[in-house]
Amino acid sequence: MVITYLPVDGSGTPVKTGRASAVRIFARAVTWPSNARSSAKLGPPTYDLGTKSLAATISYPRVDEPGSFGAVVEKDVRRHVYAKTGRKAIRGAGGSLPGPDARWQEIANLYGELARLTGDPYFAEISAELQSV
Numbered sequence: 145m146v147i148t149y150l151p152v153d154g155s156g157t158p159v160k161t162g163r164a165s166a167v168r169i170f171a172r173a174v175t176w177p178s179n180a181r182s183s184a185k186l187g188p189p190t191y192d193l194g195t196k197s198l199a200a201t202i203s204y205p206r207v208d209e210p211g212s213f214g215a216v217v218e219k220d221v222r223r224h225v226y227a228k229t230g231r232k233a234i235r236g237a238g239g240s241l242p243g244p245d246a247r248w249q250e251i252a253n254l255y256g257e258l259a260r261l262t263g264d265p266y267f268a269e270i271s272a273e274l275q276s277v
Contacts, residue, residue, distance in 0.1 A: 145171045146186060149221050151207040152195065161208045165200075167217055169193040169224055176261050196224040248274055 151164030170189035177184060198204055198220065205212035226232070252274035259267035 145190070146174050147193075147221065147225055148172055148186075148189075149196075149217070151213065156195065159207050162206055163204060164198065164207050164213075166195050166197045167221060168195045169221055169228075171225075193225055193228045196220055 147169065149167040149169045151159045152166050152168050153159050154165050156166075156168065169192075171191040171193060173187040173190045175185040175187060198217065202216075204216055207213050252271050255267045255271035255274060258264070259271055
């Protein structure tokens with residue numbers, strides 16, 4: 145699954161230029177390629193996770209500045225998804241604090257998932273090695 149979001153106004157209408165007052169959040173299925181020459185295909189929205197209002201006190205970038213807008217709303221989107229799914233947010237220390245950004249177990253799980261998706265024994269080997277750390 146991949147989490148995507150759509151900038152919307154107060155009535156839920158998609159916003160293509162200017163400023164959005166909320167984002168509508170979706171979980172979408174991904175079809176992974178069977179070989180390295182193909183690319184992954186993003187499917188239609190599988191789950192509608194609702195709408196997250198953006199704080200009126202923050203001056204969010206315009207939606208037609210996608211890199212800036214996405215960087216600013218990412219934290220709000222993550223919190224909303226965690227609250228909707230009941231998943232506990234597991235985050236490392238972050239870039240501004242001392243310590244690792246990710247835990248070894250998270251990285252081991254990532255490589256384990258890659259091994260399952262691709263069938264590559266190298267990823268499985270890395271996962272197993274990290275599990276023992």
